[in-house]
Amino acid sequence: MSLNELSEKVDITLSNLSILKTGKAKAVRFSTLEAICKALDCQPGDILEYRP
Amino acid sequence: MEIKISARQMLKILYVLSWIIFIGVCIEAGSFVFNAFFTLVINPVNASYFNLSGLYAYDPGHFAVMLLLMWIVTVLKACMFYLIVKILEDKKLDLAQPFNKATGRFISGISYLAVGTGLFSCWGIKYAAWLVKQGVQMPDAQQLRLGGADVWLFMGITLLVIAQIFKRGIELQTENELTI
Numbered sequence: 209m210s211l212n213e214l215s216e217k218v219d220i221t222l223s224n225l226s227i228l229k230t231g232k233a234k235a236v237r238f239s240t241l242e243a244i245c246k247a248l249d250c251q252p253g254d255i256l257e258y259r260p
Numbered sequence: 261m262e263i264k265i266s267a268r269q270m271l272k273i274l275y276v277l278s279w280i281i282f283i284g285v286c287i288e289a290g291s292f293v294f295n296a297f298f299t300l301v302i303n304p305v306n307a308s309y310f311n312l313s314g315l316y317a318y319d320p321g322h323f324a325v326m327l328l329l330m331w332i333v334t335v336l337k338a339c340m341f342y343l344i345v346k347i348l349e350d351k352k353l354d355l356a357q358p359f360n361k362a363t364g365r366f367i368s369g370i371s372y373l374a375v376g377t378g379l380f381s382c383w384g385i386k387y388a389a390w391l392v393k394q395g396v397q398m399p400d401a402q403q404l405r406l407g408g409a410d411v412w413l414f415m416g417i418t419l420l421v422i423a424q425i426f427k428r429g430i431e432l433q434t435e436n437e438l439t440i
Contacts, residue, residue: 224440234438 209248217247267355275348282341288405289334296327310404314397322391329384330405336377343369359426359433368423375416381409 211229215222220240227233241252248255299306300320307316307323310330316323343366347353352362384406388398401407 220440227438228440232438233440234435236440240440 214244214247218243271348271353275345278341278344278348282338282345285334285338285341289331289338292327292331292334296324296331300324311399315391318391318394318396322396326384326387326391326404329380329387333377333380333384333406336373336380340370340373340377343373357433357437359429361430364423364426364430367419367426371416371419371423373416374412374419378409378411378413378416381406381412385409 209217211222211225214220215225218225218240220243228236241256244255245252295306295309299309299316300323304316304320305313307313310327312323312326315326347362347366350362352360352366354360354363381401384404385401388401388404388406392398398404401409
């Protein structure tokens with residue numbers, strides 16, 4: 209799935225997706241996380257990782 | 261009939277007013293320099309332009325210091341209005357997202373300039389009062405363009421406090437912008 213398709217499905221702007229992709233995001237709303245998981249049919253743990 | 265003035269219209273009016281005041285203050289500062297030079301170098305009679313003939317007759321050095329203080333206050337005011345004109349010209353006052361670094365720097369700059377104007381106005385008035393005690397005939401603070409020192413100080417300190425609060429606003433807005 210391309211970023212354009214994902215942005216349309218999740219209703220997030222491309223710039224915000226780019227912020228997520230480049231790791232500059234400071235926080236993610238639960239509503240956004242839910243929408244991404246729904247679009248990608250996955251669990252939050254599949255797309256979130258803790259790096260100490 | 262109800263007349264509504266939007267924020268944009270208000271900013272446009274302020275922009276025009278700021279330009280007019282900035283030009284006026286620059287002309288005033290220039291007139292101080294020109295008249296000081298003319299009085300000290302060419303014709304001492306010109307000291308009467310500022311009603312400072314008595315001071316010039318007492319001591320040209322004190323006359324120069326007085327004019328220097330008046331000039332500094334006027335230049336600080338000019339710098340303030342230059343900052344206002346610049347931020348309105350560059351259109352960095354974004355009403356949708358007002359808490360940005362440019363606006364924060366603007367408020368801090370204006371606050372320091374206002375405090376500086378208040379301090380120099382205060383010193384100028386105290387200096388004039390001291391000269392009066394020495395028996396020199398001096399014009400009042402308004403004629404010396406040094407009036408309202410306490411008002412400038414109050415405005416400067418208030419803006420300093422607002423600038424600190426604005427810094428927190430900038431942090432919150434930046435965090436919000438990076439919240440997906």
